[in-house]
Amino acid sequence: MIELHNVTHDYGSGPLFRDVSLKLEAGSFHFLTGPSGAGKSTLLKLCYGELLPSSGSVSIMGTDLRKMSRDALAAERQRIGVVHQDCQFLDHLNVAQNVALPITATEQTLPDNDLEDLLGWVGLGEHAEALPPTLSGGERQRAALARAVIVAPNLLLADEPTGNLDWEMSQRLFMLMVELNRMGTAVLFATHDLTLIRFAKAHVNARVLRIAGRKLAVAGSDL
Amino acid sequence: MRNRAISDLVVPQGGQSVWLVTLSAAAMGFLAVFALALAVSAAELARGWSAQLAQTATVRVSAPPAEIDEQVAIVLDVLRTTPGIAEARELDSAEQGALLEAWLGPDLPLDLLPLPRLIELTETAEGPDRQGLRLRLSAEAPGAVYDDHTRWRRPLVQATERMQALAIVALGLIGLVTGTVITLAASASLASNGQVIAVLRLVGARDRFIARAFVRSISRRAFIGAAAGTLAAMALFWALPDLGGPLEPIAGFGFRGRSWLLPLLIPPFAMVLAWAASLATAYHVLRRVT
Numbered sequence: 001m002i003e004l005h006n007v008t009h010d011y012g013s014g015p016l017f018r019d020v021s022l023k024l025e026a027g028s029f030h031f032l033t034g035p036s037g038a039g040k041s042t043l044l045k046l047c048y049g050e051l052l053p054s055s056g057s058v059s060i061m062g063t064d065l066r067k068m069s070r071d072a073l074a075a076e077r078q079r080i081g082v083v084h085q086d087c088q089f090l091d092h093l094n095v096a097q098n099v100a101l102p103i104t105a106t107e108q109t110l111p112d113n114d115l116e117d118l119l120g121w122v123g124l125g126e127h128a129e130a131l132p133p134t135l136s137g138g139e140r141q142r143a144a145l146a147r148a149v150i151v152a153p154n155l156l157l158a159d160e161p162t163g164n165l166d167w168e169m170s171q172r173l174f175m176l177m178v179e180l181n182r183m184g185t186a187v188l189f190a191t192h193d194l195t196l197i198r199f200a201k202a203h204v205n206a207r208v209l210r211i212a213g214r215k216l217a218v219a220g221s222d223l
Numbered sequence: 224m225r226n227r228a229i230s231d232l233v234v235p236q237g238g239q240s241v242w243l244v245t246l247s248a249a250a251m252g253f254l255a256v257f258a259l260a261l262a263v264s265a266a267e268l269a270r271g272w273s274a275q276l277a278q279t280a281t282v283r284v285s286a287p288p289a290e291i292d293e294q295v296a297i298v299l300d301v302l303r304t305t306p307g308i309a310e311a312r313e314l315d316s317a318e319q320g321a322l323l324e325a326w327l328g329p330d331l332p333l334d335l336l337p338l339p340r341l342i343e344l345t346e347t348a349e350g351p352d353r354q355g356l357r358l359r360l361s362a363e364a365p366g367a368v369y370d371d372h373t374r375w376r377r378p379l380v381q382a383t384e385r386m387q388a389l390a391i392v393a394l395g396l397i398g399l400v401t402g403t404v405i406t407l408a409a410s411a412s413l414a415s416n417g418q419v420i421a422v423l424r425l426v427g428a429r430d431r432f433i434a435r436a437f438v439r440s441i442s443r444r445a446f447i448g449a450a451a452g453t454l455a456a457m458a459l460f461w462a463l464p465d466l467g468g469p470l471e472p473i474a475g476f477g478f479r480g481r482s483w484l485l486p487l488l489i490p491p492f493a494m495v496l497a498w499a500a501s502l503a504t505a506y507h508v509l510r511r512v513t
Contacts, residue, residue: 050425070509071429078427088422092235105233105428147426 001026001155001186002047007056009042015054016042020216022209024155024186029178029204031197032190033219034211040190041085043211044157047188048080049073061154078106081148081185083158087140089132095119096128099146110150121176122146123169137164145173155186162193170196178203233419234440240412244441245448247404248493252452255397256486260460262390263485264476269383272376278346279372282311285339286366295340297364302344305359307351311344339366401445401493402500409441409501413508420512434505438498445497450490457486 002024009016016039024030024047032040045051046058049065058065060076068076081102089098096115103110119125122142132140145161156177162170174196181187181204189206191197200206210219282302286294295313302311314322316334319341353371360367413420416437423433460477478485 048425071431074424074427074429076427077425080427082425084425088418088425090233090419090422093232097232101233101422102426105423105426105432107432 001061003059004043004046004053005057005059007046007053007058009039009046009051010054015214017211017214017216019056020211022216024188026154026186027181027184029181029187029200029206030189031200031206031208032188032211033192033194033197033208036192038211039214040211041159043216044082044159044188044190047155047157048077048082078102078151079154081151081153081156083141083144083148083156083161085159085163087132087144089140089143091132094129094131095124095135095143098132099124099143099150102147102151115150118146118150122173138166138169141165142169142173145176149176149180152180152183153185155188156180157188159190160192161189162191162196167195171199174200175203231436231439233423233436234412234416235419236440238412238415240408240415241440241444243411244405244408244444244497247408248401248445248448248497249452249455251397251401251404252449252489252493253456254452255394255449255489256453256456256460258390258393258397259485259489260477262387262394263478263482265383265386265390267479267482269380269387272379272383278348278350280344280346281370281372282342282344282360283339283368283370284342284364284366285368286364288337290366291340294364294366295342298342298360298367301356301359301363302342305351305356307347307349309345309347311342314341314343398492398496402496405441405445405497405500406504409437409504410508412437412441413505417512420509424512430506430509433509434502437505438501441501442494442498446490446494449493453486453489457483 002022004020004022007020007022008018020043022043032043034040042051046053047060049058049060049068052058052065060068060073061079063072063076065073090101093101096119097104099119100110100115116125116128119128122145124139124142124146127135127139127143132143135143141161141164145158148156148158158177162173165173170193177185177187177189178200197206197208208219210217282298284291284294284298299311299313302308319338320329322341353369357369360369420433423436457478463477
């Protein structure tokens with residue numbers, strides 16, 4: 001699905017990480033941990049083509065990222081759900097319109113009931129008409145997750161999606177990702193939350209990756 | 224939520240670039256109406272003058288009072304027997320008075336003035352042999368001067384043709400400036416909406432969708448602006464007083480009859496221009512953004 005081969009990334013002040021290789025198969029579940037600034041967000045951005053590696057190769061659904069046209073990359077992104085750490089919304093559209101954006105921006109249609117159900121599930125049913133700047137950090141993260149999963153993606157890339165949530169809501173959203181994973185969605189979940197990783201043990205077969213010291217390594221045994 | 228609606232909504236509707244497009248389209252629409260009016264009026268004037276003057280001529284007869292009636296009779300006889308002349312008639316004193324009224328006033332004592340007599344003639348489509356006619360008149364009525372208006376008809380027609388060309392150049396320049404302003408506004412709009420582009424790219428929107436969203440917004444504004452400017456200028460022309468009389472040639476600046484429909488083409492033209500300029504700009508900018 002996604003394959004990074006000997007990837008090095010450098011923002012200009014020396015490599016952030018070096019010779020990283022990673023393969024995300026359909027139906028797999030990976031946690032990505034590591035200290036702040038180690039390159040977790042960068043690794044996720046490389047996985048959906050927002051960044052190109054300084055060296056090495058990234059292939060998305062079997063095609064080398066460097067050889068993909070913009071339209072081809074856009075088509076692949078329609079199969080990838082992304083939850084950014086800073087969420088990124090269109091601030092002039094309401095929550096419902098933002099959550100439905102992956103559907104409407106790709107000229108598909110979605111039954112209104114499905115959108116209402118999803119918003120209700122992430123606890124934003126009451127905020128459907130609210131504008132993103134009026135939401136709390138936790139509400140923004142829930143909206144971003146709803147937007148990422150609305151297309152039932154083949155791959156979900158989540159960057160600290162539970163960082164601002166209480167434990168109950170974190171569990172709830174995590175279980176949504178587990179449900180998607182059971183239906184075949186590959187998940188790469190960047191988090192600092194070791195409690196959540198421990199909680200995951202009982203629900204999913206996940207591999208924990210740790211990025212630190214410019215290297216990516218499997219942390220301990222699989223969950 | 225309909226796709227059409229969301230593609231219209233993804234670009235914020237406010238912002239300086241949006242107002243820049245609207246205001247510049249309004250100003251250009253307003254100016255374009257004036258340039259169009261000049262082109263239409265010049266064309267009508269040239270057509271009118273050419274038609275009025277092409278098949279008419281005048282013979283002016285000057286002679287001592289005792290001989291003038293005889294000279295006029297000779298000239299009329301010559302004219303009636305010249306091939307290429309359909310009709311020849313002498314202007315009566317009332318008609319001569321009307322011609323001079325604009326310069327000398329209505330109470331002109333024509334009888335007291337030693338005025339030449341005027342014979343108006345209408346030519347056939349082929350027209351007479353002008354050189355031959357002049358020679359014949361000078362031989363039979365030495366005081367008669369044949370004037371086919373060529374001397375002043377040519378510069379008049381040339382002047383109106385130049386006015387027309389000037390108006391067309393003005394229209395071209397207005398189109399060029401509008402296109403340039405819209406290109407700059409589209410660039411500014413795309414640059415100031417980097418977040419919108421990033422989010423749309425994130426959710427898998429293709430360049431076509433993103434470009435269309437910007438292009439629609441800009442084209443709509445250009446149409447609204449141009450329509451407002453055009454209608455304002457048309458209202459001004461509508462309200463112009465009808466001077467008529469001796470000022471008829473210059474009072475005719477504006478639109479008449481079906482030519483009132485021509486300015487209505489300006490808003491759709493502005494929209495098409497905005498669409499083309501903003502589409503090219505959008506693709507150019509999107510190619511440079513990852």
